Structures are given as structure tokens and as C-alpha cells.
Amino acid sequence: MSGLMTSVPRRRTRLRGLKTLAMLAVVILLGACSTQKVVVSGNFPEPLISPMPLTIGVWYEDAFLNHEFFDEASGRAEPSWLVRTGEAQVQMWDTVLDSMFVNFVHMKNKPGEGELNQVVDAVLIPRVDELQYAIPQHTNVKVYEIWMRYHFDLVNNAGEPITDWTMSAYGKTPTAFLRSDTDAVNLAAVVALRDAGANFAVNFTRVPGVRDWLVERGRVSAAATGSQTIGTEIEAAQP
């Protein structure tokens, strides 16, 4: 009687153990070909900068609003990566532009040539041209990196182009204090976005086309446009 009473729970325990083992194996097998998803989120501070006396509109295209980057795994052992930056991009650029200009507005429609909009002085149209990432498994260096290249179009209130230029942003973060790959990639993306905001805020008036436009409008003197930067880099794409 006692033998029967003890053998049944033992069999159940073994069965439960085997079930757990099988589930673990399935999870490991599925994990090998999974996708690591990162929806970038973070806090972006307001730039400490004197606002320029301009009313600037911004137009975010759908591709920018929903910007994401997908990298398919090259082998079974590596996961694919999906990095969604759209929401964080809008959050960061809204914060930066709102501090940089006396007035900042979101455009309801894409500015078109011949359509005069008297509310704004100019409209900025940002785009993410390229995004690259690197994790320690790729580089053998204990840092996670995100690199982005932006393209900006600045058009006047009649929708005619003023200038366009490209700008790069870079963010990296060490592995030591982070728990997972996704947390580290998120933080690297936040650092890259902060870098983009810093690069834009500090160098905006140094972009040749922007500088000429500002001088033409009498908003700033030619000398003042060069004095805002400390050891920075700009890549101006001349039209």
C-alpha cells in the first residue's frame, strides 16, 4: 500500500521533469531563429540654446514617422534584428526644434511648390537615409553601436528649396552595466539620437545654405553663424 502511494508521485515528478525538458528544448530551438525587437524609447532633454527668431515648420513623412530598421540573421545561431526608431525620432526632433526656434509648428501637409504658407518662415523635412548597428558578436569589441545618416530638406514658405544637407549621428554604449542585447541596442540608439540633436542644434547655422539664407533674411550676421560650434563636424551636400 505504502509502495503504491510513493511510486505514483515519483512517476508524476519524472513526467513533469521530462515535460519541462522538452519545453526548454523547444524554447532554445525557437530562440535560435527568433527576431530581437527593439522599440527605441528614452528621454531627450531640451537644448540649452538661445532660440532663433524664426517660425519653423516641420514635416515628418510616413517613412520617418514609422522608421524601422530590419537586419535578417545571416545564420541559424544568430537572431534577426528589428529596431523601431520612429516614435523616438519624433519625440527627440520635436524637443530639439521647439527649443531652437521661437515658434515651431507641425505642418498638416507636405509643402508643395507654389503653395504659399505665410505662417512659417521655412519648413524642415528630415529623413533617415541609413542606419547601421554593431553588437559585440559582430565586432569582438565590448560596445554596442548605432550609426545613422540623416538627410534634411529646408524649403521656404512657398515650398521652394532653400538647401539640403546630410548629417551623421553616432551612439555607443558598453556592455558591462546592461542586462540584455535589446537594452543595450536601445541605449545606443538613444545616445545616437541625442548626438543627432546635439549635432543639429550646434551646427544648424553653419550649414552653408542655411547660413546664406539667414544672412539674406537679416536674422543673423555672417560672423555670428560661425561662432556656435566647438570642434564639430558637418557634412553639407550642396545641391
Add this chain to the structure above:
Amino acid sequence: MTVIRTASFVVIAALLTGCVTSTVDEMVFNEPTEGIGDATVVILGRRHASDYETEPDFIDCVGKHIEARDSSIDVIGELEFLNQLYPWFEPRTAPLRPQDIDKLMAQPPVAARMAALKTEYMIWIDGSTVRTNSAGSMTCGIGPGGAGCFGFGTWGNDSDYEATIWDFTDKAEVGRVNTSASGQSYMPAVVVPIPIIAPVQGTACDGLGDQLLEFLSSEY
């Protein structure tokens, strides 16, 4: 009984801690004679190198070490300072020489914020902790009857950090402290892995923190 228990805890803790060798070099140009008064200090990590990054938790550790030893010193948190002064202290825009402070202070909002923060000393820390070598192997298994590991692993860590002290009022470098530490950690495993960790980064943090205290505090 309590004494024996405490003593055994101390012995176990000592046994489970690996050995660390640490060296500290100091070069001071102009030390404040009566401490820093009611001014504040900010400790920032340099993040310009491509292959390493000064760890934010190390910066935090040095700040906490200084505040714990001398509560009269007010150390501003790194992230708080970076956010308050954004975008002027990001890796791309941060001043690289004390002379660059003048350019920064030419921005009226920056000058006003710095005055509000009462920052007298800015300490830049550059360096990192790296794993130098590792050896051994360990096998872990799991089965219906239980789980366990068997094997032995060992690895070394090297820390190398340099702190540069800037006097924000005089716009000059007033001191430089360098600390390096190295240690070997071990992990034997017979069913249960027993980590014997060498606190390399912690030792470097204490060494650097103590030297900075000698510079900043009137009590040291």
C-alpha cells in the same frame, strides 16, 4: 556564537575574493587649501575612443565614494549634468581643453546654468576595465533528477583610469590622477559553481576616489 558566525562569514568572504594589485599616480598643480566650500563638483566620463567607453557605473562609483567619505562635497550626477547642459557636453561637443570653457561660457544660457549649478571643479575620467585572459572550461547539465556544473574557469581583469581635474573658474587644469588595478578571478564548479571574484574595478574606484578626496576635501 554570534562572534564565531561573524568570523566565519568574514573568512568565507575573504576566501571568495580574488587578489587585486593596484597602483595610483598623482600629479597636482594647484590644490585648494581649504576644500571647495559650497561649490559643486561634477565627474564626467570621456567617451571619444572608438574601441572602449568609460563606464557610467564607474563614474557613479567614484562620485558616491567621494560623497560617502566627505558629506560636505556635493557631487552632481553625470546624467543630470549632461541633461542640464545638453547639447554642450555630448561626446561630439564636449570641451577637450580647459581653454574651450571660454567658448562655452560665451553662450548666455550656458553661463547662467553653470552659475546656478555652482560648479567649481570638473573631473574628466578616461579609461575602462577589460578582460585580459581567460582559461578553463565548465560543463553544465540539466536532467529530470536535477542540474549541476563541473569544471574550472579563470580570467583576469585590468583597470586603467585617468582623472583630469579642471578648475572651472580659472579655466585651467589643476591636477591629474592615474590609477591602474589588475586581478585574477576563479570559478571552480563541483555541482555548484563557486565564483571567487577579484574586485578590480571596485579597487580602481576606491583608489581614484581616495586621491580625488585628498584634492577636494579639507578633511583629507
